[in-house]
Amino acid sequence: MYSDLPKVLHPLAGQAMLTRVIEAAEATGADKIHVVTGFQSEMVRNHYQDSPYNDRIHWVEQTEQLGTGHAVSQALPAVDPDNQVLVLYGDVPLLEAETLTKLVAACGDSGIAVLTLDTANPAGLGRIVRNNKGDITEIVEEKDANIEQKAITEINTGIMAFSAAKLKAWLEKTNTNNAQGEYYLTDTVAMACADGLKVSSLTTEDEDSVQGVNNRLQLAELERRLQRKQAEQIASNGTTVLNLDRVEIRGHTTFGKDVVIDINVILEGDNHIGDRVRIGPNTVIKNSRIGSDTCIEAFSHLEDCEIQLACQIGPYARLRPGTVLCDKAKIGNFVETKKTVIGKGSKVNHLSYIGDAQVDEAANVGAGTITCNYDGVNKYKTHIKSNAFIGSNTALVAPVTVGMGATTGAGSVITSDIPDGQLAIGRGKQRNIPNWKRPTKKTD
Known part of the structure; x- marks a missing residue:
């Protein structure tokens, strides 16, 4: 070997x-x-x-x-x-x-x-x-x-x-x-x-x-034959596999009815895929439960997650261990979550990191939002309550709570709790400097 x-x-x-x-x-x-x-x-x-x-x-x-x-x-x-x-x-x-x-x-x-x-x-x-x-x-x-x-x-x-x-x-x-x-x-x-x-x-x-295995070539040949056999088996049992030679099952996965698997999907460990789930190309799912009617778009990675009913994920989403998406939650492109619960109907649509957080129902998290959950030694929790609206590029410095129906202004750094229904703006006052000239490139 x-x-x-x-x-x-x-x-x-x-x-x-x-x-x-x-x-x-x-x-x-x-x-x-x-x-x-x-x-x-x-x-x-x-x-x-x-x-x-x-x-x-x-x-x-x-x-x-x-x-x-x-x-x-x-x-x-x-x-x-x-x-x-x-x-x-x-x-x-x-x-x-x-x-x-x-x-x-x-x-x-x-x-x-x-x-x-x-x-x-x-x-x-x-x-x-x-x-x-x-x-x-x-x-x-x-x-x-x-x-x-x-x-x-x-x-x-x-x-x-x-x-x-x-x-x-x-x-x-x-x-x-x-x-x-x-x-x-x-x-x-x-x-x-x-x-x-x-x-x-x-x-x-x-x-x-x-077939015995004495070298890596034989191992690779058996891998391919086993993967094809597994793909044929799940297809025979009712799963739509768009390309039988381009799906990998590395462990044990159970499937509901009318599941659709696109190309280059990898299923690792123990998984359960619910009814009518659609899994887009180049997606990796490991040790996770995916609820019925969920759609996972291309290039998404899910590990040790619980996804409830009718969620929307990706493309290019990364859901790390401890993530729970409640019914109809949405995680969009280039969003990363870890040890976080996203409440029913809540959305984190773009370019955000939400870690060690509780997001309640019907909250909207704007693009570029991050939870600052780590001070270099300890982790802290962020709580975003129901119907809160987090403006784009907000930094939520944990531990912090955003109240029900509260809003943060775009570009804010939030360091203390926000009461229910209030608007919090935590940013420096803008100054416009007249007659300012851009630097020019120095010549030798």
Whole structure:
């Protein structure tokens, strides 16, 4: 990966690859999840230190990297021998729980089942060797395969299910007599056959779901295929996606009816988009709830926001964490908000910064208005009450309250509270200087 970040922590659609594998394992109803780590083990564990998954994972460290069979054997002492074992890989991130559940069921009395794939490009992968009856007799890694075996197109995905007791017995017999000098998990297939057992198999047709990631190119290819699949899914469920190849869902988003998504929209984290919401091009929405009938214009950024019904946002609006827009509120172009509630029907239309503020109903905030909420050490709150009118280029020096129906004159610096219904003007008296000449450019 040419990276300081462990491979399994590289994100795919906003989630670490390993997280996706853990979620797939949980979805099968697994009693316990064992994660075997090796290189950069501490970094992998630290990533989940504050995660809800951490308490549900049994961490195992493989201090020597001696192959897949050796890795699995490190976890087996903590596994009940009466259980079944499903072996997954942290760099195979698109596994489907339904497929895995079927594989576990296929394990049955034989105590072993293999997930296979028939592919046109088997290069570098272990081949499934079958006898004349079609039964699996062994899995041969490419480095150990002969010419005839290399021509086989059915490959081992690496995903296998076992009886825990049988797996332990087989792994105790493995050795490193192979081209890579490692303990192969796949050697268990030949051992099962030697014990007179029929090796069960399940073949998947979804190549992406079993695709491993070994470099950034493969990761990028999976990202594109996953994003396309997600776009197709939401479109099939009733969302209008104007370009299926130019929307990104990096997390989990739910959609109401008749939503329209324009090009280059990014949805990160956990979001909910209500009915009839329109999202303009080049918009980013992260961890936010968007109420029905809201329109978000182009190039807007929303993070950790609550947008209620029928709001108007953008273009070029930035709504930072803690922003709440009440019904029919309007945030216009080049407006930034943070930790602010904009009341029902209130408007902040142009070129303003409103932070640490409470704006009540039906207030109008003029262009260029800022709340001066930070003195370099502490933050302070501004309260603009209902029906207030804030003139253009007003600086509201917090803490300050603008009363109900009060008005500020354009260009004012407001440093104290304004009573209800009053006009406040806080600016220097204008002087016109006659016979004034503009400076001229000096010449050498």
